[in-house]
Amino acid sequence: MSIKKLAAHLGLSKSTVSRALNGYTDVNEQTREKVLKAAQDIGYKANPTAKRLASGKSRNIGIILPAHSRMFVSSAFSKVLAAAAEFLAKHDYQLIVTTIFDWQDEQQVYFDFITSGLVDGIFIVRTRHLDPRISMLKKYQFPYVCFGFDTDFKNDCFVDVDNAQAFYDLTQRQIMHGHSRIAFLDAPNELTVSQARKQGYLQAMHEAHISIDPHWLLNGELNELDAMKMTQKIMLLIHRPTCILCADDTMALGAIAACETLGYQVGIDIAVAGYGDYEHSRYNNPSITTVQYDINAVGEGMSKLMLNKAEGKQFEVKNWHEATIVIRQSDDYSITNET
Amino acid sequence: MSIKKLAAHLGLSKSTVSRALNGYTDVNEQTREKVLKAAQDIGYKANPTAKRLASGKSRNIGIILPAHSRMFVSSAFSKVLAAAAEFLAKHDYQLIVTTIFDWQDEQQVYFDFITSGLVDGIFIVRTRHLDPRISMLKKYQFPYVCFGFDTDFKNDCFVDVDNAQAFYDLTQRQIMHGHSRIAFLDAPNELTVSQARKQGYLQAMHEAHISIDPHWLLNGELNELDAMKMTQKIMLLIHRPTCILCADDTMALGAIAACETLGYQVGIDIAVAGYGDYEHSRYNNPSITTVQYDINAVGEGMSKLMLNKAEGKQFEVKNWHEATIVIRQSDDYSITNET
DNA sequence: TTGTAAGCGTTATCAT
DNA sequence: ATGATAACGCTTACAA
Numbered sequence: 001m002s003i004k005k006l007a008a009h010l011g012l013s014k015s016t017v018s019r020a021l022n023g024y025t026d027v028n029e030q031t032r033e034k035v036l037k038a039a040q041d042i043g044y045k046a047n048p049t050a051k052r053l054a055s056g057k058s059r060n061i062g063i064i065l066p067a068h069s070r071m072f073v074s075s076a077f078s079k080v081l082a083a084a085a086e087f088l089a090k091h092d093y094q095l096i097v098t099t100i101f102d103w104q105d106e107q108q109v110y111f112d113f114i115t116s117g118l119v120d121g122i123f124i125v126r127t128r129h130l131d132p133r134i135s136m137l138k139k140y141q142f143p144y145v146c147f148g149f150d151t152d153f154k155n156d157c158f159v160d161v162d163n164a165q166a167f168y169d170l171t172q173r174q175i176m177h178g179h180s181r182i183a184f185l186d187a188p189n190e191l192t193v194s195q196a197r198k199q200g201y202l203q204a205m206h207e208a209h210i211s212i213d214p215h216w217l218l219n220g221e222l223n224e225l226d227a228m229k230m231t232q233k234i235m236l237l238i239h240r241p242t243c244i245l246c247a248d249d250t251m252a253l254g255a256i257a258a259c260e261t262l263g264y265q266v267g268i269d270i271a272v273a274g275y276g277d278y279e280h281s282r283y284n285n286p287s288i289t290t291v292q293y294d295i296n297a298v299g300e301g302m303s304k305l306m307l308n309k310a311e312g313k314q315f316e317v318k319n320w321h322e323a324t325i326v327i328r329q330s331d332d333y334s335i336t337n338e339t
Numbered sequence: 340m341s342i343k344k345l346a347a348h349l350g351l352s353k354s355t356v357s358r359a360l361n362g363y364t365d366v367n368e369q370t371r372e373k374v375l376k377a378a379q380d381i382g383y384k385a386n387p388t389a390k391r392l393a394s395g396k397s398r399n400i401g402i403i404l405p406a407h408s409r410m411f412v413s414s415a416f417s418k419v420l421a422a423a424a425e426f427l428a429k430h431d432y433q434l435i436v437t438t439i440f441d442w443q444d445e446q447q448v449y450f451d452f453i454t455s456g457l458v459d460g461i462f463i464v465r466t467r468h469l470d471p472r473i474s475m476l477k478k479y480q481f482p483y484v485c486f487g488f489d490t491d492f493k494n495d496c497f498v499d500v501d502n503a504q505a506f507y508d509l510t511q512r513q514i515m516h517g518h519s520r521i522a523f524l525d526a527p528n529e530l531t532v533s534q535a536r537k538q539g540y541l542q543a544m545h546e547a548h549i550s551i552d553p554h555w556l557l558n559g560e561l562n563e564l565d566a567m568k569m570t571q572k573i574m575l576l577i578h579r580p581t582c583i584l585c586a587d588d589t590m591a592l593g594a595i596a597a598c599e600t601l602g603y604q605v606g607i608d609i610a611v612a613g614y615g616d617y618e619h620s621r622y623n624n625p626s627i628t629t630v631q632y633d634i635n636a637v638g639e640g641m642s643k644l645m646l647n648k649a650e651g652k653q654f655e656v657k658n659w660h661e662a663t664i665v666i667r668q669s670d671d672y673s674i675t676n677e678t
Numbered sequence: 679t680t681g682t683a684a685g686c687g688t689t690a691t692c693a694t
Numbered sequence: 695a696t697g698a699t700a701a702c703g704c705t706t707a708c709a710a
Binding site: 019026027031053055 | 680682
């Protein structure tokens with residue numbers, strides 16, 4: 001009854017008021033001003049639900065996070081999300097976060113979400129190779145943007161960090177420091193980022209003509225416990241590694257804890273490095289050598305691509321973001337404390 | 340056109356179909372079955388937007404998180420949120436998370452949110468004393484549930500951890516261990532939890548007849564950097580403390596880093612304890628003595644209270660959750676490693 | 679430039 | 695037990 005009321009109050013029709021409010025051009029400027037002022041005065045606010053039903057657009061972008069994963073918790077990731085949300089907000093879009101639980105069927109949850117009318121587009125994280133979520137999104141032609149590249153992606157639908165390069169650099173650095181027994185605790189194999197990271201690692205090893213003990217290449221979830229277990233397994237090998245690369249800083253934390261439990265001094269007896277430059281990494285003891293990227297740019301990039309899709313905008317966006325190594329104590333004790 | 344289509348397909352009226360679908364009693368059971376089956380077959384799904392417009396209910400519960408705070412990141416907190424979301428989901432409600440940025444006016448953002456029609460209720464976190472958000476919510480009679488008690492709260496609108504007790508216990512423990520110079524790095528003063536914690540600390544000190552150097556009681560944000568700064572300030576005092584209590588584990592991390600930078604060995608030269616039992620605490624070196632509570636119960640409690648309000652349910656909920664101390668290395672090196 | 683009126687897909691109030 | 699029909703608050707042809 002609200003626009004109707006406003007219209008009545010002004011002695012205009014609903015349509016004129018609607019047009020005035022929504023910036024259509026075929027409205028007398030004086031009329032528009034009157035309408036705007038009256039709306040202001042009365043405190044009129046359009047009902048988004050009605051708007052959505054009538055227009056078929058929600059101005060909401062959604063993301064589905066696994067509730068029990070640490071996705072919610074990885075500080076790098078929440079900052080990416082915050083940056084994405086901020087950019088959307090500036091363009092009058094909202095980010096809507098929902099959760100998915102272990103007991104729910106992923107395809108079903110995604111399907112329900114995109115058919116709910118709640119969101120105009122969806123962000124995908126933890127991209128998997130030949131991701132079934134993406135197949136579905138494509139099938140229903142629902143706008144999406146991925147954080148994480150897959151081989152068949154076009155430039156309009158993803159941003160990613162150059163993980164292969166990052167782990168190539170990281171590995172090469174260790175090799176130059178004299179390491180040859182370098183283990184790599186990768187994230188779950190299904191994630192495309194894991195593949196990219198592994199590839200960078202393998203390539204550096206290969207170029208240095210170092211053969212890889214398959215025991216040194218493990219996959220696990222991005223949490224401390226998995227990393228501890230893998231580290232224990234690895235460090236009890238007869239031919240134990242002298243260096244452990246981890247898929248993120250959380251894993252590095254677990255790896256360090258496990259090493260110390262086993263009596264190794266990290267940074268001296270064994271080198272450990274992570275990825276992501278999470279806050280705790282610089283405050284940890286030892287501080288953690290890691291890989292850093294432009295979190296803000298990644299988040300904004302996701303939103304820009306989304307608006308390009310959902311609104312036909314033409315934002316320029318950089319698909320690939322370079323990563324740089326941040327050297328700290330966990331793989332080099334000669335490094336002094338940072339402040 | 341969808342329910343209409345389904346109705347046409349069945350040779351029934353929209354209303355009958357609607358009633359059948361929504362479990363009304365005044366429908367012939369055979370008709371209902373037919374409808375349900377047809378819906379299944381055709382793949383009919385009610386449009387939530389239309390439902391919302393017609394019914395005036397969204398079945399969404401919202402929460403507004405400060406985008407740049409660590410709220411998003413505190414693992415304890417995201418688990419509370421996940422638990423809340425899970426319970427809501429089981430009752431066919433969704434949790435919607437939006438962000439608020441520093442440059443936005445808080446009252447305005449909350450106002451827009453509750454008048455947007457997007458949510459039927461709202462969770463409040465980081466409760467402040469005489470919180471203006473709550474005044475507004477009350478004024479508009481909008482359903483809300485707080486994580487964090489304030490003096491004038493009724494039992495139907497909050498859950499909280501017994502922070503006063505927790506910090507009383509924690510402080511008393513230190514006193515029993517021979518400490519008398521106990522510093523407390525509290526969260527921002529405006530938060531009600533900060534007041535409660537401070538009160539517990541003060542009471543324990545008071546009962547032990549220990550006078551408190553006001554320099555030992557500082558307030559800061561729940562992040563590593565603030566904690567480091569405060570710790571540095573405190574540890575450079577002529578009369579430095581022998582123990583530092585922190586408002587959460589993230590601060591404990593910063594405090595430990597600062598102590599070590601200054602050449603103190605945490606767990607030996609100085610005791611440090613945190614709160615919240617964040618994941619990193621047990622893997623840190625030293626592992627962090629902390630305070631733990633039933634995260635799941637707290638999250639569920641919030642959702643139960645919310646459904647009580649929004650749907651007139653009658654869930655029993657426990658407003659106050661006790662906290663227990665988890666003893667680790669940071670305040671007692673005699674403790675051995677946990678696994 | 680403005681108004682009329684038909685949707686958008688449901689729910690809900692009456693009758694029947 | 696079922697069916698018409700009017701909301702819900704807004705957008706959008708189409709007409710004027």
